Amino acid sequence: MLFNSISFAIFLPVVFILYWFAANRSIKWQNILLLVSSYYFYSCWDYRFLFLLIFSTLLDYYTGIKMHEATSEKKKKFWFWLSISVNLGFLGVFKYYNFFVESFANGLSQFGIEEHYSTLQIILPVGISFYTFHGLSYVIDIYKGRIKPERNFIDYAVFVSFFPLLVAGPIERATHLLPQLQRKREFNSAKAIDGLRQILWGLFKKLVIADNCAEYANMVFSNSDGLSGSTHIIGALFFTFQIYGDFSGYSDIALGTARLFGIDLLRNFAFPFFSRDTAEFWRRWHISLSSWFKDYLYIPLGGSKGGVWMKIRNTLIIFLVSGLWHGANWTYIIWGLLNAIYIIPSIVFNTNRHNMEIAAKGRLFATPREIFHILTTFSLTAFAFIIFRANTIADAVSYIAKIFSVSLFNKPEGIRNEVVWLLIVFIIIEWLGRENQYALEKLGSRWPKLVRLSFYYLILLIIFMYAGSSQQFIYFQF
């Protein structure tokens, strides 16, 4: 069930009405309704993998309690590693089995050893990377003594499976979401309206920006031969906007939907394309994942303690793992590595924490220096996304080679003018709203009500008229 589907448009109001009018008598009933709805939501994707989700939930619930009750460190470690290995085992098999088998065989063939191997026809369960990481963070936090296990299975199961974040995040933390589930939620109209506003903006990003950019990007990436270098550049730029619109749009819809139920989820994007360096970019892009890796991998590896070389080592590890998390393909690994290379100079020169606040905070216009840094960072990001988007490394190299050809200065082919205008409007709105949680949050808050409502209706009309042909959310494949 996609967020931008008729079935979700029916599902959401039904759950909303039941939640606030039937189940609001107690926390228990609110959470039961959320759990049943979430499992129904997930089963619309593929009911067979619902059992995997439930199994993963039961496993972490049980091992969490057993760890807490363990009478010795040895027993505690046993339950901990059981949970980790089973969770990562499932992830490894479903997501990485074929990749590792093929890579191993290809590696052997470089030494003249031909191994006949068989790969499995494995369907990747939707959202497995996301809900597995929910579970892992919970188990690790219990092991480290940061939280106590949740003994109410319903509450815990909702934490893992809450439908707005189930298939593409944000990756929540038990310390953030569980307390909210343990309190009865009272209806707050201001919060609900804010939620609707964020959903509206998320739909605009996904349907108008991402899906329209996707049409062009797909055309360029799949029909690369015969197109000019300039067209390849535009293709890369459009893909960059596509992935941002798609993923941050989804996150906006998820956060807005959760707010309709009185729940606040972790922010996942903070205007990353206005970043002035790559370190800032990664503080603003897919925040829930990068903070997960920081807390559960980077810091345990030593983090920023130790010398520069340790920091560089840990940064490389984080980005390689992050690349691998995105998918079983060398392109994702190289993409991660490239981002690590981008960041390393700032680690060496200790400038990676320079740009902590949003660009041009409190000002309407950025300085020329800020604009230069923003454009440079954006260009580097877009370049790296070529590798991310390509099917193979060879395709990525071929794509990049075509950019740097004699046709670089030809007029790009096939661009629809209305998409360019929509992108310009989008960037302006994002810039104007960059100091808020999401662009539309406070934009127009001082306008007369009629003007503000007309503005929202205009956005709705633009969505209706210019929604691109439907594309699956990119991050569902992760």
Place this chain on the structure above:
Amino acid sequence: MPIVLLAYAADIFISTNLKKSNEFVKGEFTVWNDLYNNNVNSKVLIMGSSRAWVHLDAKMIGDSLGTSAYNLGIDGHNFWMQNYRRKLAMKQQVQPKVIIQSIDVFTLEKRADLFYSEQFLPYMLGNDTLKKVTESFIGFTNADFKVPMLRYFGKGKSIIEAMKMAFGADNPPTRVRGFQGQEKSWNNDLDIAKARLGSYTVKLDPKTVRIFEAYLEECKRKNIQLIFVYSPEYIEGQNFIANRKEMIAVYTKWSKQYGIPFFDYSNDPISFDKKYFYNALHMNKPGAEYFTYKLIQDLRKLPLSYQ
């Protein structure tokens, strides 16, 4: 309830005005309007894809043969959709006596997507026949045919075109009896295709083949004189299709089986002269006019059944 009424009103407004446009979706609305409003009424029908649309001047054919002719050629579509147009034409008051079937190597393929899907928008609401014809393509869902305004979601250009028509924007005629000559010069479509694909192998769609055979049977049963025409195709484009000979053999077999005259202009001098084409498959206006003249001379040698 008010939203539903508003949606119906908006749907009717947009659909009514959109289909007035002569230029949008390559002028296909003019043909659909004539089909749905019983304005085809011709003794000679021309059927086919874009190669029919831009190659065969229906007015010239009709005037030269002393009868009415109409070109039902539809851009970008194989026989599956061409046949739907024919069936609509056969419901008209004047029944066709002769069908000039423009054939090419792609006629019996079936594309997956609904090419230029916007051309169907104004006619969809409650149209079960159109729903059946289009349901095997990637394009519209069941709900698009039942829920007002739903199919216009994401179709900003169509809505803007409808508004332009509503406010009396310029609307010059484009097609004449379905035909539209193309004032274009040679482009690099073939070079791009060669660079991307090397060559192309046509894949017959079994269901389309069965529909085509049923069509041949129907014409025979109803004494409709069918004529196969393979209009000129630029020689470099002919060489691009790997299994061209096999495709032509299929039509030759049917031609013999059903006694259908088959005019194949693949080796006509026109096919070797680039100045008559704007790409490997399509002739420009001078090429179309010259070819139509040649075809008329050849048609005159046949005893045509409308006479």
